[in-house]
Amino acid sequence: xxxxxxxxxxxxxxxxxxxxxxxxxxxxxxxxxxxxxxxxxxxxxxxxxxxxxxxxxxxxxxxxxxxxxxxxxxxxxxxxxxxxxxxxxxxxxxxxxxxxxxxxxxxxxxxxxxxxxxxxxxxxxxxxxxxxxxxxxxxxxxxxxxxxxxxxxxxxxxxxxxxxxxxxxxxxxxxxxxxxxxxxxxxxxxxxxxxxxxxxxxxxxxxxxxxxxxxxxxxxxxxxxxxxxxxxxxxxxxxxxxxxxxxxxxxxxxxxxxxxxxxxxxxxxxxxxxxxxxxxxxxxxxxxxxxxxxxxxxxxxxxxxxxxxxxxxxxxxxxxxxxxxxxxxxxxxxxxxxxxxxxxxxxxxxxxxxxxxxxxxxxxxxxxxxxxxxxxxxxxxxxxxxxxxxxxxxxxxxxxxxxxxxxxxxxxxxxxxxxxxxxxxxxxxxxxxxxxxxxxxx
Numbered sequence: 001x002x003x004x005x006x007x008x009x010x011x012x013x014x015x016x017x018x019x020x021x022x023x024x025x026x027x028x029x030x031x032x033x034x035x036x037x038x039x040x041x042x043x044x045x046x047x048x049x050x051x052x053x054x055x056x057x058x059x060x061x062x063x064x065x066x067x068x069x070x071x072x073x074x075x076x077x078x079x080x081x082x083x084x085x086x087x088x089x090x091x092x093x094x095x096x097x098x099x100x101x102x103x104x105x106x107x108x109x110x111x112x113x114x115x116x117x118x119x120x121x122x123x124x125x126x127x128x129x130x131x132x133x134x135x136x137x138x139x140x141x142x143x144x145x146x147x148x149x150x151x152x153x154x155x156x157x158x159x160x161x162x163x164x165x166x167x168x169x170x171x172x173x174x175x176x177x178x179x180x181x182x183x184x185x186x187x188x189x190x191x192x193x194x195x196x197x198x199x200x201x202x203x204x205x206x207x208x209x210x211x212x213x214x215x216x217x218x219x220x221x222x223x224x225x226x227x228x229x230x231x232x233x234x235x236x237x238x239x240x241x242x243x244x245x246x247x248x249x250x251x252x253x254x255x256x257x258x259x260x261x262x263x264x265x266x267x268x269x270x271x272x273x274x275x276x277x278x279x280x281x282x283x284x285x286x287x288x289x290x291x292x293x294x295x296x297x298x299x300x301x302x303x304x305x306x307x308x309x310x311x312x313x314x315x316x317x318x319x320x321x322x323x324x325x326x327x328x329x330x331x332x333x334x335x336x337x338x339x340x341x342x343x344x345x346x347x348x349x350x351x352x353x354x355x356x357x358x359x360x361x362x363x364x365x366x367x368x369x370x371x372x373x374x375x376x377x378x379x380x381x382x383x384x385x386x387x388x389x390x391x392x393x394x395x396x397x398x399x400x401x402x403x404x405x406x407x408x409x410x411x412x413x414x415x416x417x418x419x420x421x422x423x424x425x426x427x428x429x430x431x432x433x434x435x436x437x438x439x440x441x442x
Contacts, residue, residue: 120175148358232260
């Protein structure tokens with residue numbers, strides 16, 4: 001084809017192509033006025049064979065790309081005939097046990113959840129296509145959380161586009177956080193702290209305890225251009241979940257999204273919980289005496305954690321060392337009884353929602369909503385079935401390399417007041433009033 005023929009063909013199509021070509025070559029003078037869209041710029045381009053060939057190649061690529069796009073893939077058009085939602089999921093509604101294993105909740109619980117978030121997931125029917133109904137969006141999201149399967153795998157099973165599955169998960173998690181966060185994880189008030197302390201005393205024999213605290217690494221695929229921000233001491237990439245749990249395995253305060261590499265107390269120190277406890281702005285009750293042992297004086301309400309946390313007047317950790325005297329061993333034993341609540345809560349969480357056993361391939365900005373959704377659903381499912389925790393307790397050990405403990409949450413520098421508070425609890429646990437039968441063999 002001669003150069004004159006190329007010029008003739010391009011001059012007929014130059015209205016759409018010139019604009020893009022002008023941007024590529026930085027023709028600023030032409031872009032400032034209407035002359036940009038007329039043949040004055042056409043002559044500027046067509047007089048150069050190299051620029052003419054480049055423009056022709058650009059137009060061919062744009063035309064080829066338009067021809068290859070589909071509104072809906074033919075496989076996905078058979079969603080109602082072949083998709084899992086219209087067959088397998090409908091059959092599971094007749095089998096309570098298998099529905100529980102597939103979605104990690106009963107049909108009644110799923111319907112109750114849909115009542116809360118359904119309005120946020122409903123889309124209007126248009127003349128172009130029928131929208132995906134709210135319950136199907138919820139089903140896809142629950143299946144992702146229950147298994148951690150890739151979006152590609154779920155897309156084939158439910159006959160959806162991969163981007164549609166990703167959008168369903170993202171929108172459903174945001175709806176759960178928006179609708180249920182205030183009811184399932186409200187900010188504790190003074191009366192709430194008192195009730196939490198009473199339950200810890202009656203169930204785990206630790207008075208003045210308002211919760212057990214711990215942190216876990218949630219493994220993720222390394223985000224692009226993130227360097228070593230998310231690289232943790234276990235040689236994996238992760239974000240950190242910090243949680244305060246009450247005596248009934250419910251999450252009361254969570255902090256999500258710290259970089260996996262954060263250490264030296266940064267995770268705990270950067271949390272709103274640590275700042276609120278330090279500044280006394282969380283409504284924690286005033287100090288009170290331990291039961292039937294007034295001679296020790298008022299003792300503050302405390303959280304309990306493992307050796308990774310710093311010792312504070314409001315945060316108890318075990319005595320360090322191996323060969324300890326009897327009273328210190330008793331204190332460590334009683335502390336571990338109460339602290340195991342948070343370990344069991346994390347175990348139940350990861351056993352029910354197996355996505356935590358996978359390396360999650362989501363950007364941290366979207367992952368934060370997913371992790372928060374898991375904690376909210378954990379509380380939601382325990383509110384009407386408080387004994388449901390035993391179902392997942394036996395299978396609560398996560399495999400190595402997935403749901404890892406945080407190594408260090410704070411420094412070792414402590415105040416004298418912190419030591420005195422811990423010694424008061426030690427004296428109480430070893431007294432006739434505060435001892436329990438199981439501690440005799442410690």
